[in-house]
Amino acid sequence: MSAADLSRFSINQMTVKQLSLPELADACAELGVTNVGLWREPVQAYGLDATAKLVRDAGLTVTTLCRGGFLTAIEPAERATALEDNRRAVDEAATLGTDTLVLVSGGLPAGSKDLHGARERIAYALGELGPYAESRGVKLAIEPLHPMYASDRCVVSTLTQALDLAERFPAHQVGVTVDTYHIWWDDRAPEQIARAGAGGRIHTFQLADWTTPLPEGVLNGRGQIGDGAIDMREWKGYVEAAGYAGAIEVELFNDGLWARDGREVLTETARRFVENVM
Amino acid sequence: MSAADLSRFSINQMTVKQLSLPELADACAELGVTNVGLWREPVQAYGLDATAKLVRDAGLTVTTLCRGGFLTAIEPAERATALEDNRRAVDEAATLGTDTLVLVSGGLPAGSKDLHGARERIAYALGELGPYAESRGVKLAIEPLHPMYASDRCVVSTLTQALDLAERFPAHQVGVTVDTYHIWWDDRAPEQIARAGAGGRIHTFQLADWTTPLPEGVLNGRGQIGDGAIDMREWKGYVEAAGYAGAIEVELFNDGLWARDGREVLTETARRFVENVM
Numbered sequence: 001m002s003a004a005d006l007s008r009f010s011i012n013q014m015t016v017k018q019l020s021l022p023e024l025a026d027a028c029a030e031l032g033v034t035n036v037g038l039w040r041e042p043v044q045a046y047g048l049d050a051t052a053k054l055v056r057d058a059g060l061t062v063t064t065l066c067r068g069g070f071l072t073a074i075e076p077a078e079r080a081t082a083l084e085d086n087r088r089a090v091d092e093a094a095t096l097g098t099d100t101l102v103l104v105s106g107g108l109p110a111g112s113k114d115l116h117g118a119r120e121r122i123a124y125a126l127g128e129l130g131p132y133a134e135s136r137g138v139k140l141a142i143e144p145l146h147p148m149y150a151s152d153r154c155v156v157s158t159l160t161q162a163l164d165l166a167e168r169f170p171a172h173q174v175g176v177t178v179d180t181y182h183i184w185w186d187d188r189a190p191e192q193i194a195r196a197g198a199g200g201r202i203h204t205f206q207l208a209d210w211t212t213p214l215p216e217g218v219l220n221g222r223g224q225i226g227d228g229a230i231d232m233r234e235w236k237g238y239v240e241a242a243g244y245a246g247a248i249e250v251e252l253f254n255d256g257l258w259a260r261d262g263r264e265v266l267t268e269t270a271r272r273f274v275e276n277v278m
Numbered sequence: 279m280s281a282a283d284l285s286r287f288s289i290n291q292m293t294v295k296q297l298s299l300p301e302l303a304d305a306c307a308e309l310g311v312t313n314v315g316l317w318r319e320p321v322q323a324y325g326l327d328a329t330a331k332l333v334r335d336a337g338l339t340v341t342t343l344c345r346g347g348f349l350t351a352i353e354p355a356e357r358a359t360a361l362e363d364n365r366r367a368v369d370e371a372a373t374l375g376t377d378t379l380v381l382v383s384g385g386l387p388a389g390s391k392d393l394h395g396a397r398e399r400i401a402y403a404l405g406e407l408g409p410y411a412e413s414r415g416v417k418l419a420i421e422p423l424h425p426m427y428a429s430d431r432c433v434v435s436t437l438t439q440a441l442d443l444a445e446r447f448p449a450h451q452v453g454v455t456v457d458t459y460h461i462w463w464d465d466r467a468p469e470q471i472a473r474a475g476a477g478g479r480i481h482t483f484q485l486a487d488w489t490t491p492l493p494e495g496v497l498n499g500r501g502q503i504g505d506g507a508i509d510m511r512e513w514k515g516y517v518e519a520a521g522y523a524g525a526i527e528v529e530l531f532n533d534g535l536w537a538r539d540g541r542e543v544l545t546e547t548a549r550r551f552v553e554n555v556m
Contacts (some may be wrong), residue, residue, distance in 0.1 A: 045312040068380045115463070123295050147427040150463035153505040157463050185393070185428035212430045216494040253414040276389040 003032045005274045010063040012251035013042060013207065015269060019262035021046045025058040027263045029269055032052035034261045037064045037097060037249045038204075040089060052095050062098035063247040064141070064177075064204050065089065071125035072155060074117040078084020079125070082106075086129050094136040100203050101133065101143050102177050107152040118155040123165055130173030141203035142166055143177035148218050157185055157190035168236030175201035178239055179251070181208035183224055183229045190238045205239050207232060207277065220253045225272040230276045248277060253269055281310045283552045288313030288341040289318060290484065290529035293547060296538035299324045303336040305541045307542040309548055315342040315484075315527045316374060319365060328375050340376035341525040342482050343367065349403035350384035350396040350433060357403070360384075363549060364407050378481050379411065380419050380455050385430040388490035388503075396433040398460070401443055408451030419481035420444055421455035426496050437461055444479055453479030456517055457529070459486035459500055462508045468516045475520020481515050484527045485510060485555065498531045503550040510555045 004170065011024075011033055019027060021042065027244040036055065043051045043065075055062055059232075068089040071078050093101045105122045108115065126140065133140050145154035156162050159176060166174045176196050183189040198204045209228030215221040224231060236248065250269050257265050289311055291303075297305060299320065306314065314333065321329045333340055348368040351357050362382075371379045373399075383400045386393065404418065411418050422440040423432035434440050437454060444452045454474050461467040474480045487508050489501030503510060513527065528547050533545050 019477065075356075113507055115465070119465075141454075145464040146426065147424065148492065148496070151488055161465060183453055185425040186395070187397075187439060210429055213495040214492070217491040218426070218496060229386055229391055 001270055001274050002130045004043055005035070005278055006247050006270055008246075009270060010235070010247040010249040011266060011269065012066070013035035013039050014066070014251040014252055015257065015268050016262040017042070018091065019079040020257055021051055021054055023262065025054055025060060027266050028060060028260060029058060031267060032061065032264070033270060035061045035063045035085055035247045037066060037251065038062055038098075039066045040092060043092065043096070049094055050096055052097065059109060060105045061247070062072055062096045062152065064100040064102050065093040065096060065098050066100045067104050068145075069103035069233070070106035071122045072109060073119070074109050074112070081119070083125060083128055085111060087132055089135045090129070090136050090138045093138045099139055100141050100152040101138050102143050102204065104145060105156045107149070107155060111202050115150065115155050119165065121235065122156065123168055126169055126174055126179055130169045139172060139203050140174045141173065142179040143146055144181060144182055148183045159189050159196065163192060163196055163201065175203035178202055179202050179206040180230050180232065180235045181207065181210060182212045184210055184235070186272070192240045193242050197239070201235055202239055202242060202244045203245055204249060205246065206251045208250070208252050211235065215255065221257045222252045223256050224252060224254070224257065225269065236277055248261060248273070262276070279310070279548055279552050281556055284310055284548055285312070286427060286524075286526050287311060287548060287549065287551045288315055288525040288527040289544060289553065290344070290527045291317050291527055292344070293530040293535065294540040294544050296318070296536055297544070298441060299329055299332055301540065303332055303338060305544050306338060307336060309545060311544070312337065312550060313339045313341045313525045315344060315526075315529060316340055316376075317344045318370060321374070326370055326373055330375065333374065340374045340527070341372040341527055342380050342489045343374060343376050345382050345421075346379050346383035346418070347381035349400045350387060351392070352387050357399070361406055364403070365410055368411045368414050368416045369409070371416045376414065377417055378419050379416050380421050380482065382421055382423060383432045383434045385427070385433060389464055389490070393428065393433050397439065397443065398436065401446060404443065404447055404452055408447045412451050416450045417450060417481050419455040421457060422460055424460045431529035437467050437474065441470060441474055441479065445477065449478040453481035455482050455484060456480055457484040457486065458508050458510065458513045459488060462488055462513070471516045471520050475517070476520060480520060480522045482527060483522055483524065483550040484529045484545055486528070486530050493533065498533045500530045500532050502526060502530060502532070502535065503547065504554040514555055526551070
C-alpha cells in the first residue's frame with residue numbers, strides 16, 4: 001500500500017478500539033495512515049489535552065469527533081443537560097483540531113411513540129447548537145442511522161430526513177454524515193447525496209459493510225469492507241459526483257474484529273480500503 | 279370482548295404457530311374470532327384440501343395466504359422453479375378461499391451487490407404471475423420488509439418501492455401489504471398508504487409492534503401489540519383514510535410468545551387488538 005493509496009483513508013478509532021491512543025498513533029505511523037476519527041469517551045479517558053498533543057506530535061489529522069447528539073428528551077432539565085453536553089463536545093472537537101462533530105440524534109423517550117415530535121425537538125436543539133459550533137469553527141454532521149435503530153438510538157433514519165433537518169440551518173453549521181452501513185438499502189439515497197453535495201452539506205463520509213446474520217442488539221455486526229452486500233466504489237462515486245473530496249472514514253463496530261490484534265485489524269482494514277474503495 | 283370488537287381482527291397463524299390447525303379453529307370459535315391468515319408450510323403439512331374443509335366447516339374466513347415470492351434468483355432454472363412454486367401458491371390460495379397471496383420478494387443472490395437488478399427481476403416475475411393469479415381470482419400483495427432484511431430476505435424495503443413495482447401492473451393483479459412492523463419508522467409511509475389506497479392496492483393490512491433489543495438474526499422479535507413503539511391507531515387511521523375497510527391481521531414472530539400456551543397467546547392478542555387498535 002502506498003501513501004497515495006491511503007491519503008484519503010481515515011481509521012475511525014472505534015474500528016480498533018482495543019488499541020490505546022498511543023498504540024493507535026504508532027500503528028498509523030508504521031502503516032502510513034495520516035487520518036483518524038476519534039470518540040469522546042476514549043479521548044476523555046486519555047485526557048483531552050494529552051490526546052490533542054499526541055495526534056499533533058504524530059502528524060495525524062483528526063477527521064471527525066464522534067459523537068454528540070441524543071437530543072430527543074422531553075423534560076426541560078434533561079434537554080438542558082443534553083445541550084450542555086453537546087457544547088462540551090463542540091469544545092472537544094475544536095481542541096482536537098477537527099472541524100466535524102458527528103451527531104447521533106437519539107431515540108424515542110421512554111413510553112413515547114411520537115417520531116415526528118422527537119425530530120422536531122432535534123431541530124430545536126440544532127438551532128441552539130449550530131451558532132455555538134460555528135463560533136468554535138466546528139460543523140455538526142447529522143448521521144441518519146439505519147431504520148433498525150429508530151426507536152432506541154436515532155429517530156433520523158434516512159438522508160432525506162437528515163437533510164430536511166439540516167437545511168433549516170446554514171450549511172457551515174449543520175450538514176450530514178453519509179455512512180454506507182445506514183443508507184445502502186435506500187434507493188433514494190443517491191439523489192439525496194446529490195442534494196447534500198449541492199448544498200455543501202456532506203460533512204463526512206464513512207464506510208462499513210452490511211453482513212448477516214445480525215447479532216443480538218444489532219450494534220456490533222458491522223462488516224469489514226468487502227465482506228458484505230455493499231458496493232463501496234458505487235457509493236464513493238455518488239459522494240464524489242456530489243463534490244466530496246475529503247477523507248473516507250472506516251468505522252466498524254464488530255465483536256469479531258475487536259477480539260483480534262488491533263494492529264492486524266488496522267492493516268487489514270487499510271488493505272481492504274485500497275482493494276475495495278480506491 | 280364482543281363479536282363486534284373482533285369483527286375485523288384476523289389472527290395470522292404464525293402468531294400462534296404452536297397450535298395445530300384444528301386447535302386454532304377451536305380456539306377461534308371459542309373466542310369469537312372469525313378471520314385467520316394462513317401459511318403454506320403448516321397448511322401443506324395438514325393437507326391443503328383438509329385445511330380448506332376445516333376452515334370452511336369452522337366458518338373461518340381466510341384473509342391471506344403467506345407467502346409466495348423469493349423472485350430474485352439470476353439463474354434461469356432457479357427462476358423457473360420459483361415461478362412454478364408461486365403458481366402453486368396461487369392455486370393453494372384459491373383452494374383455501376382467500377383472494378390474497380402475500381409476497382416476500384427475496385434477498386440478494388449470493389455474491390450479488392445489485393439491489394436494482396434484483397428489483398427488476400421481481401418486476402419480470404410479477405408480469406408472469408399477475409395474469410395467472412387473476413385467472414384464479416387471487417391478488418398478489420408485495421410486502422415491503424424492514425430495511426434490515428434487504429440483503430438476505432427482501433430487497434423491497436419501502437412502500438414506495440413496493441408501489442413502484444405494483445403500479446406497473448393492474449391493481450387487481452398486484453398490490454401491497456401494509457405491515458406496521460416494516461414501515462413504522464418511515465415518514466413517507468403515510469403518503470404512500472394514501473397512494474396505495476387511491477389505486478386500490480392495499481390488499482392487506484398487518485400489525486406487529488416494534489420492540490427492542492432485537493434478537494440475533496432479527497427474525498423473531500416482533501412485539502405483541504401495545505408492547506412497543508408503534509401507535510397502532512395512527513396507522514389504522516392512515517389505511518382507513520385511504521379507503522381500506524378489510525380485515526386487520528396480527529402477525530407476530532416471537533420466540534417468547536411461541537414458548538407460551540397458544541390459546542393464552544391468542545386470547546391476549548385479541549384483547550390487545552381491542553385495546554390498542556379498535
